[in-house]
Amino acid sequence: MKGSIALASDHGGYELKEDIKEYLAQEGYQVQDLGPASQESVDYPLFGSKIAELVSRGKVERGVLICGTGIGMTIVANKYPNVCAALCHDQYTAFMSRRHNDANILVLGGRILGKGLAREVVKTWLETEFEGGRHSRRLEQIKDLEQRLGIKK
Numbered sequence: 001m002k003g004s005i006a007l008a009s010d011h012g013g014y015e016l017k018e019d020i021k022e023y024l025a026q027e028g029y030q031v032q033d034l035g036p037a038s039q040e041s042v043d044y045p046l047f048g049s050k051i052a053e054l055v056s057r058g059k060v061e062r063g064v065l066i067c068g069t070g071i072g073m074t075i076v077a078n079k080y081p082n083v084c085a086a087l088c089h090d091q092y093t094a095f096m097s098r099r100h101n102d103a104n105i106l107v108l109g110g111r112i113l114g115k116g117l118a119r120e121v122v123k124t125w126l127e128t129e130f131e132g133g134r135h136s137r138r139l140e141q142i143k144d145l146e147q148r149l150g151i152k153k
């Protein structure tokens with residue numbers, strides 16, 4: 001069994017969420033689907049915050065969020081402490097979001113990516129390790145900035 005991953009979407013990401021859920025289960029990950037359970041219109045902040053909360057509190061190691069463009073979910077998730085949510089459109093952005101940014105939430109645009117590409121993006125993201133070194137220093141600088149601005153305490 002591989003690690004556990006929580007995922008959620010809004011209606012714009014629902015169809016892709018269902019496909020990614022199937023893919024992750026096939027690959028041996030423990031998957032927690034936090035909804036929604038249908039394509040009915042819902043508000044992305046409500047679903048994005050469920051995943052961001054779990055990741056922020058260390059209840060789950062990684063999260064995947066999907067809305068229409070991925071933009072709304074990224075904005076919501078990045079409000080949370082200890083969360084780095086990266087909107088990725090291809091394998092390169094997925095690879096770099098792990099190597100340089102140590103992203104712990106992957107965000108996808110359900111109205112942007114086809115299922116085949118989205119699966120490849122998820123695979124790359126899950127299998128890529130953080131590079132550390134100078135990138136750790138930069139992540140520390142972001143944490144300092146958050147403290148100074150009084151956000152994400």
Ligand code: RB5
Nearest residue numbers: 012067068069070071072
């Ligand atoms: C919903 O229509 C859409 O606004 C949402 O899925 C997302 O793209 C927001 O950023």
